[in-house]
Structure formats: structure tokens, C-alpha cells
Amino acid sequence: xxxxxxxxxxxxxxxxxxxxxxxxxxxxxxxLRDPLDGIDLEVDEFxxxxxxxxxxxxxxxxxxxxNERLADPACDGVVVTHGTDTMEESxxxxxxLLASDKPVVFTGAQRAADQPDTDGPRxxxxxxxxxxxxxxxxxxATICFEGEFHAARDVTKTHTSRVDTFMSGEHGKLGEVDxxxxxxxxxxxxxxxxxxxxxxxxxxxxxxxxxxxxxxxxYVADNGCKAIILEGFGVGNAxxxxxxxxxxxxxxxxxxxxxxxxxxxxxxxxxxxxGGKDLFxxxxxxxxxxxxxxxxxxxxxxxxxxADVDLRTEMEFLxx
Numbered sequence: 614x615x616x617x618x619x620x621x622x623x624x625x626x627x628x629x630x631x632x633x634x635x636x637x638x639x640x641x642x643x644x645l646r647d648p649l650d651g652i653d654l655e656v657d658e659f660x661x662x663x664x665x666x667x668x669x670x671x672x673x674x675x676x677x678x679x680n681e682r683l684a685d686p687a688c689d690g691v692v693v694t695h696g697t698d699t700m701e702e703s704x705x706x707x708x709x710l711l712a713s714d715k716p717v718v719f720t721g722a723q724r725a726a727d728q729p730d731t732d733g734p735r736x737x738x739x740x741x742x743x744x745x746x747x748x749x750x751x752x753x754a755t756i757c758f759e760g761e762f763h764a765a766r767d768v769t770k771t772h773t774s775r776v777d778t779f780m781s782g783e784h785g786k787l788g789e790v791d792x793x794x795x796x797x798x799x800x801x802x803x804x805x806x807x808x809x810x811x812x813x814x815x816x817x818x819x820x821x822x823x824x825x826x827x828x829x830x831x832y833v834a835d836n837g838c839k840a841i842i843l844e845g846f847g848v849g850n851a852x853x854x855x856x857x858x859x860x861x862x863x864x865x866x867x868x869x870x871x872x873x874x875x876x877x878x879x880x881x882x883x884x885x886x887x888g889g890k891d892l893f894x895x896x897x898x899x900x901x902x903x904x905x906x907x908x909x910x911x912x913x914x915x916x917x918x919x920a921d922v923d924l925r926t927e928m929e930f931l932x933x
Contacts, residue, residue, distance in 0.1 A: 614638070614641075614642070614654055614655070614656050614657070614691075614692040614693075614694065614737070614741070615656075615657045615658075615659050615675070615678060615679065615682065615691060615692070615693045615694070616637075616638040616641055616656060616657070616658050616659060616661070616693075616694045617659050617660050617661070617662070617664070617667075617675065617693065617694060617695045617696070617703075618634030618660060618661040618662040618663060618664070618694075618695075618696060619634060619662075619663060619664050619694065619695050619696025619697065619700075619721045619722070620632070620634075620663075620696055620697065620721060620722045620723060620724065620725055620726075620733075621641070621694050621695075621696075621720075621721045621722035621726065621731075621733040621736070621737070622634045622635070622636040622637075622641050622661060622694065622726060623635060623636065623663070623725045623726060624636065624725055624726050624727035625725065625727060632725050633663070634661045634662055634663055634696075635661070636661075636726055637658055637661065638656040638657065638658035639656060639658075641656070641694065641726075641733075641737075642654065642656050644726060644733060644734045644737075645734050645737055645738055649738065649741055649742070650742070650793060652741055652742070652745050654692075654741060657678070657682065659674075659675055659678055662696075663696050663698070664695055664696025664697065664698045664699040664700060664703070664721075665696065665698045665699065667696075667699045667702070667703060668814060669706075669812050669813075669814040669816075669910075669913050670811075670812065670814055672699075672702060672703045672706040672707075672812075672910075673706060673710070673811065673812045673917075675693070675703055675706075675707065676703075676706050676707040676709075676710040676711075677710070679691050679693065679707050679711075679717055680710065680711065680712045680713070683711075683712065683713040683715045683717070684712070684713070688715070689715060689716075689744070689745055690715050690716035690717065690718065690743075690744030690745060690749065691715070691716070691717045691718070691744060692718050692719075692720060692737065692740045692741055692744050693707070693717065693718070693719045693720070694719075694720060694721055694733075694737065695719050695720070695721050696721055697721050697722075697723060697770055697778060697779075698770070700719050700721055700756060700770070700779075701756065701765065701768050701769050701770060701779075701906065701907070702906055702907075702909075702910050703719065704719045704754045704755070704756050704765035704768070705754070705765040705766060705907050705910045705911070706812075706910050706913075706914065707719075707754040707765065708753045708754035708764075708765040708766065708804065709805070709806065709807055709910070709911065709914045710806065710807060710808070710809075710914065711753060711754060711806050712806065712808070714750050714751045715750065716743060716744045716745075716746070716749035716750060716752060716755070717744070717753070717754045717755070718740040718741075718743050718744045718749070718754075718755050718756075718757045718762065719740075719754065719755070719756045719757070719765075720736040720737060720739070720740035720756065720757045720758060721733070721736065721758070722736060722776075723774055723775065723776045723778060724776065732759070732776045736757065736758055736759070739757050739760060739790040740757040740790075742790055742793065742795055743755070743757050743762055743790055743795055746795040748795055748797045749795065749797065751800070752764070752787060752797070752800060752801065753765060753766075753801060753804050755787060756768050756779050757790060758776075758777075758778070758779045759776050759777045759778075759779070760789055760790055760791065761777075761779070761786045761788070761789055761790075762786065762787050762788055762789070762790065763779055763780070763781045763786050763787055764781065764784070764787055764801040766801060766803060766804070766903070766907060766931070767781040767782065767784040767801070768780065768781050769781075769782070769876075769904065769906070782876055782877050783877045783878075785798075785799065786798070787799055787800070787801070803930070803931050803933050804931075805927070805930070805931060807914050807915070807918050807921075807922065808918075809914060809917035809918040809919070809921075810917070811917050812913040812914055812916075812917035813839050813840070813912070813913045813916035813917050814913065815837060815838055815839045815840075816838065816839060816840045816841070816842065816909050816912050816913055816916075817833045817838050817840075817841050817842070818841075818842040818844065818905045818906070818909050819833075819841060819842065819843055819844065820844040820874055820905070821843060821844060821845050821846055821851055821852065821855060821874065824852065825851075825852050825854070825855055826852075826854055826855075827854040827855055827857065827858035830843075830855060830858050830859065830862065831858050831862075834858075834862045834865070834867050838867065839867070839868075839916055840867065840868045840869070840870060840912045840916060841859075841862065841867065841868070841869045841870070842870050842872060842900075842905050842908050842909045842912065843855070843859065843869060843870065843871050843872065843897075843905075844872050844873065844874040844904075844905040845871050845872065845873055845874065845880065845889070845892075846873070846874065847873060847875060848873065848878065848879075848880060848881050848883050848884075848889060849871050849872075849873055849880030849881055849882065849883070849888075849889035849892065849899060850884050850887070850888040850889050850892075851871075851887055851888070851892060852887060853886065853887035854887075855887075856887040856888070856891050856892055856895070857887075859892060859895060859897055860891075860892075860895035860896070860897075863895055863896040863897060864895075864896070868898060868912070868916075868924055869892075869896075869897045869898065870897070870898045870899075870900050870908050870912055870928060871889070871892055871897050871898065871899050871900060872900045872903055872904055872905045872908050873902075873904075874905075876904070877902075878902060879901045879902035879932070879933065880899045880900065880901065880902075881899070882894075882899065898924065898925050898928050898929070899928075899929065899932065900928055900929075900932040901929065901931075901932020901933040902932065902933050903931070903932045903933075908928070908932070911927075911928060911931060912924070912928070915927050915928065
């Protein structure tokens, strides 16, 4: 079990009133009240921060630590405890970099460790059982929360505070953990593994709104951004000003990648006059049904791999 902090390792500071990550790996292990059926659980403290403090290089380093642990023949799987704010991003980073078919399961909590109804210990117990289950081999990185587990590519945090926050939209969960029983109900298909020596951290995500101007997209392009993710309208559209700017930015050598701000469905080149067809014709890359957050993680890995991979080909494949 690799620990990184987050709410699951947090308690309220009586002096400041703020909830902060302050429980170390060994103490987090002792919070487990549920017997683990003879599973040997070794703990490894990677960091101890709220996940809102994570960045792409730290998530990359975490993925490397996961691979180091998985390379040990004595290790059957890895559980990662992590804050929920960016858990889906770290999980997808790990999924893209996995060098093993052994299970990797992210989990955490919505309620701090010092709350009487904390959900952390139960989530850890479920995650450990999933990571130890032979049926979980080959699923890639998953998130296990509130008795369900989800593919890293599809899952997202849907509620700020409820314990059943993680869902996979129209794709659905992979399965359930019910006490000692692990049930895999589907297996992910859109998976590839990469081995870059670093990831590209300088990628901006821009959500489009009615009447959005081109000021911000031009600013980030002019100030060294290596790629831009657009969360466009509907099936994949932009304001005319954004569409014109995106075409010029792509022509200047900076990739622009299009997703939708809608929580379900994929982007397609349909509409003209600044819509998706114009963006596609200008060389904007369409990311299928990946959301903006996941497209940014994928772009960071692909750009980190450099000339070894083709950004458009890989983005379109993994976008579905």
C-alpha cells in the first residue's frame, strides 16, 4: 500500500481549524478494522499531501514508484491511498505507464480519519481485496470506492462530498467488492502502456463558455504552452474567435486537442462556421469521449514520449 496523503490520512488541526494530511503510512495501516483474510500488507509512504497539491511531475513519480513495487516478485498488487480531488488524474497517469498486469487500485476517503463515520478503512479493505484478487489482473489502474471499482480512463469525481462520488458515466463500473467477494463485470479495452522518461507538465485546459474570446488561448500559446486542451461545446464546437485562434496556433506548431464540456458523448467534426468541422480541417486533434482532464494527462504522457509516439494517432485511439 503506497500512501500519498489526502482526506483518508487527514484530521482537523485544532489550532487552525483546517483539515490537513497528517497521518503517516504506518498509522493509516492501523485504522483498518476489517480483517484482511491473511493478506500481507506492506506500507510505503510516498508523500503526505492533499491531492490538490499534486502536479504532473509528482503524479509521474508516483507511477514510477508503483512500477518499482510491481517489479518485486513478492508483490501481487498495489493499493494507492490518495486524495479524491485529483485521484482520477493520478490513476490515469499510472494506467498509461503500467509495466505490469498486476492490479493497481487507488482509493481514499471523503470523510476525514477523525470523523466517526469515516469511509477510509472500509475503502482500504475493499481496495486490498481487489488488488489481491486474481480476477483483477489486466484491468490496469482502477479506483475502488464505496464498494465499486472503475477504470482509470472512464472514472470521474461527481460529487464534492458524498461517499459515492466516483462514477464512470455511460461506460459504467468495472465491478463490485462485496465483503470477501470480488466481481468483475466488464473489462476495459482502450488501454496502452508507454515508457517515457518524463512527462510534459506545460499543458493548459480551457473550458469554453458562451461568447468566449480568444484572449486566453492566445496568451498561453504565446507564453510557452506545449499543448492546449479545449473543452468545447456539444459534439465539439467553439466560438468563431476560438476556432480562428486554434487554427493559427496549430499552424504555429502547438497541438490543440478538442474534448467536450458535456459529461457524456464524443466529439466529432460536424458543424461549420467555427464548429467542429472547421476545427478538424485546421488540424485540431479530436479526443473522442475522453474528458478534458483525462485528455490532458494523456497528452502529457504522449508528449513526454517525444518522437516515439504519434500524438494524433494515440489520442484518437485512446479517445475511442
